[in-house]
Amino acid sequence: MGDQGLSSRRELQPWKCLSSKEILHTGKWCTIEEHEISLPTRVYTEGGKSEMSGSTIIPKWIWIKSPSFINVAAVTKEGKWVVFHQTKYACMKSLNSNTLAPVGGYIDENEEPLVAAKRELLEETGYVSDNWVDLHASVPDANRGCGIGHLFLALDCEFKGHGESDDLEEQQLLLLSTDEIEDAILNGEFGVQSWIATLSMVYSPNAFSFTEWEVTLLTSKGAHPFLRYVLRSAKNNLLLSSILIMFVGGLTRMLSRNLLFFMSREYIEALIMSTVEVRNEDPLYGFLLSYLYDNDYLRKTNSLIAFTTQSKRARGGSYLSFGPGEGHHIFNFDGRRIWMSRVMLGENFGRQKILLQCYGKPEPLKQFIAAARKHGFNRDSGILVYTVSMRAMGWVTQPNSRPRRSLKSVILEDGRAESIVADVEEFLKSQTWYQERGLGYRRGYLFYGPPGSGKTSLLFGIASHFDLSIYSLNLSDPELTDSLLQTLMNQVPTGSMVVLEDVDSVFVGRQSTEPKSKSVTFSGLLNAIDGVAAGEGRILFLTTNHKEKLDPALIRPGRIDLEVPFCLSTTSQMKRLFLEFYQGIEGSADLSDELTSVIPSGQISMAKLQGHLLKYKIDPKSAVASAGELVRGDTGGSVQSSSNEAECCITALDEEITRNRAEALRQLPGPPRRTSCPYSLLSRIKT
Structure with a gap:
């Protein structure tokens, strides 16, 4: 038994050699002696005090003499x-x-x-x-x-x-x-x-x-x-x-x-080593991989992983990057040695983590991570897009998975993109306002309209403009359950975008389109969006080609705060897209007028027109001359026109409904525009 801990050292009684005899002598290199040793004995009382109590005699203690x-x-x-x-x-x-x-x-x-x-x-x-x-x-x-x-x-x-x-x-x-x-x-x-x-x-x-x-x-x-x-x-x-x-x-x-040695080693490491863990669900994971390679920290390793990095400066919009492969790596950072391990979490699960370790306090690790994060944000990187891995049962991403998109390249009806961006900006800076009034800090948008009208393009434009990550959910995945959906929604960080595309293809009303294989229920979806356990701080975007198929409970205020219609191409949109393609080419303004005379407003989608112009990237005259094929080749032109008119009617109806909602909700304290209805946007949208 020993002292439980003292604040100062006390004098210790030394061992005593009572006698000795030589048992082996090999010249100057080694002499072995046998000593009789008296070892002082200390006993401890019940009160925790200690006192000397005689000594213990060791009759044969081996002592080795060798040169220093x-x-x-x-x-x-x-x-x-x-x-x-x-x-x-x-x-x-x-x-x-x-x-x-x-x-x-x-x-x-x-x-x-x-x-x-x-x-x-x-x-x-x-x-x-x-x-x-x-x-x-x-x-x-x-x-x-x-x-x-x-x-x-x-x-x-x-x-x-x-x-x-x-x-x-x-x-x-x-x-x-x-x-x-x-x-x-x-x-x-x-x-x-x-x-x-x-x-x-x-x-x-x-x-x-x-x-x-x-x-x-x-x-x-x-x-x-x-x-x-x-x-x-x-x-x-x-x-x-x-x-x-x-x-x-x-x-x-x-x-x-020796198993005991490994246990001891882990114990020693825990005492004197600092450790930081980064999982691949976090954007920092990709930043670390890129930073290690870009700064030549891995010049000695033979184990690398290759991945694609998006960049507007690179030819083709991307370039090949490398990072540390699975296993252990060692490098120096500002004169400090850092050990790094890249580990798979479970066999074939797709989830990974990086462990960074150093001796002493964790400041070198913090400085290294801060440098990697700064490096990642300073690069001309793309938007981080997270998808769900059913094997990993969570979000996974690769760094810079999608190139950024300027809002100027998203050509919508005049003023529409600007209005939506203003609304998102107001939400992002209003967290304190929500908390002071006990309101859930969430915002929901419904983008509805025909295919190719710019819904997805605007999503990436918003993400690029505000530097937000996108978390994309596929509700039709047969392995996605209500509980997993709830978990995934709660894992989304504050200030991120959650995107559920083509939600009408999963639920028609409250019924699943694939009842035998679908695991997510309609009630499970509603609870994940704004139930008791719903996470906060995220921005939800639903997209659909058929708003009329959606159950009103899914898009009611509180779940969906802003309904944004997208129509087929208008005359203004077609002209702006044409001039964007052929900017600097003489006569392009007159040719844009010819184009809109051939293609009436509301006949084709912007995606279809863009695909046509891509065939004639440097030949605007041929693009206009063959534009009639777009209308003649669309056998459902009259239906499309009717659909476009219906969209405008729906927009007008939405405007009236939300205006009434605004009057009721405007009684809430706080800034007049901070409501859960879309009146602030729709009042500026031209229909």
């Missing part, structure tokens, strides 16, 4: 580390492998440790140094002795001639970079703990920038131990890692089959 030794971390003026590749007997016997080793050797009798270090450096390698740092002195075995190990750092080493080593084993002199030294330590290529301790205390590049007076203080015998610690800590941000590497790096290979 030195190890030297030698670094050349060019920043290369001087090490050996050797075949040490103990490493071959215990670890079954060769080993890397720093300069080292025994201290002769009456020889000072620093003198021995300089001698061994010259004799073994042919290098000399005038810039030495005394790092540490310790015993290899806390209870058995085995001499004293002195650890040194030799800076600015110069080659003076071939060494005269008397070592018997085969060895090879190597000059390694700092990165190679770090990799070798982490991979367990140094087979002796004192070697690992020597190198790991100084392998940070910042450790090589000691000034002359700092070296003097560090090597002075009169220097206060705390001063030495402060100086070394200031120069080596990875000091804490030395402790872990001494245990993990040196013992990994010996204890790799």
